[in-house]
Amino acid sequence: xxxxxxxxxxxxxxxxxxxxxxxxxxxxxxxxxxxxxxxxxxxxxxxxxxxxxxxxxxxxxxxxxxxxxxxxxxxxxxxxxxxxxxxxxxxxxxxxxxxxxxxxxxxxxxxxxxx
Amino acid sequence: xxxxxxxxxxxxxxxxxxxxxxxxxxxxxxxxxxxxxxxxxxxxxxxxxxxxxxxxxxxxxxxxxxxxxxxxxxxxxxxxxxxxxxxxxxxxxxxxxxxxxxxxxxxxxxxxxxxx
Numbered sequence: 001x002x003x004x005x006x007x008x009x010x011x012x013x014x015x016x017x018x019x020x021x022x023x024x025x026x027x028x029x030x031x032x033x034x035x036x037x038x039x040x041x042x043x044x045x046x047x048x049x050x051x052x053x054x055x056x057x058x059x060x061x062x063x064x065x066x067x068x069x070x071x072x073x074x075x076x077x078x079x080x081x082x083x084x085x086x087x088x089x090x091x092x093x094x095x096x097x098x099x100x101x102x103x104x105x106x107x108x109x110x111x112x113x114x115x
Numbered sequence: 116x117x118x119x120x121x122x123x124x125x126x127x128x129x130x131x132x133x134x135x136x137x138x139x140x141x142x143x144x145x146x147x148x149x150x151x152x153x154x155x156x157x158x159x160x161x162x163x164x165x166x167x168x169x170x171x172x173x174x175x176x177x178x179x180x181x182x183x184x185x186x187x188x189x190x191x192x193x194x195x196x197x198x199x200x201x202x203x204x205x206x207x208x209x210x211x212x213x214x215x216x217x218x219x220x221x222x223x224x225x226x227x228x229x230x231x
Contacts, residue, residue, distance in 0.1 A: 004157070006157075032217050032218050034217070034218040034219075041224060042224055043119065043205055043207075043221075043222030043223050043224050043225060044158065044205070044222045045222070046216060046218065046219040046220065046221075049216060049217045049218040049219070051217065089157050089158070091157075091218065093218060095217070098211045098212060099146065099209040099210060099211055099212075099215070099219075099220075100146055100163060100165065100170060100171065100209070100211055101148075101209065101218055101220055102148070102160050102163065102171050102173070103150075103158070103160060103218065103220065104160070105150075105157030105158045105159070106157050107155065107156055107157045108157055
C-alpha cells in the first residue's frame with residue numbers, strides 16, 4: 001500500500017526549460033510534504049517543503065504546489081540546469097512536533113537535464 | 116563540520132548471517148533514524164532512536180534491531196539475513212528540540228548490503 005506515489009520513473013528536459021515533477025498521496029493525515037534530491041553515491045538532501053495549510057512554497061528556482069483536494073503535489077524547477085539532474089523523491093509526514101520526522105517516500109523520479 | 120557518516124559503505128553477506136551497520140550523526144544532532152532503500156524504491160522508515168531508546172518503528176520484523184550510544188551514534192543490526200534484505204541502508208540525523216526547515220533530515224551516503 002503505497003501512500004506516496006510518483007508515477008513517472010523518469011523525466012528528460014532541455015536546459016533552461018521548466019521541469020515539472022508530480023506526486024500523489026493517499027493518506028489524508030499527512031500535514032507536511034517535501035522533496036528530496038539524490039545524486040548517485042550520495043545520501044538524499046532536503047530541497048523544499050510545504051505545509052498542508054498552504055498551496056505554494058517558493059525557494060529560488062524551486063516551487064512546490066499542493067492541491068489538497070486532489071491529493072497531489074508538484075515540484076517546478078525553472079530554469080532547469082544540468083546540475084539538477086538527479087533522482088527526486090517526494091515525501092510526506094504527520095507532524096508530531098519537534099524534528100522527529102517519520103518520512104514516507106515515493107519511489108522517485110530520475111530527472112535528466114540536457115545541455 | 117562533519118556530516119552524517121556511515122560504515123561500512125559496502126558489504127556482502129550470505130543468507131542466515133547477521134550484520135551490523137554503524138552511523139555517526141551530524142555534529143549537534145541527537146536523533147538518528149534508519150531507512151532501507153531497495154533497488155528502484157524510495158527509502159522506507161525502519162526506526163528512530165532518541166535518548167538511547169527506540170521511539171518510532173516502521174513495518175519491519177524483529178530481525179531488525181538497533182541501538183543508540185551516549186554519544187548519539189547508532190547501530191542497525193539485522194539477524195537471519197534474507198535475500199530480500201539486500202538494499203541501501205540510510206542513516207539520517209536531526210536535533211529533536213529544534214525545528215529548522217520542516218521535514219529536513221540529514222542523510223549519510225548509506226551502506227550497501229548485498230545478501231547472497
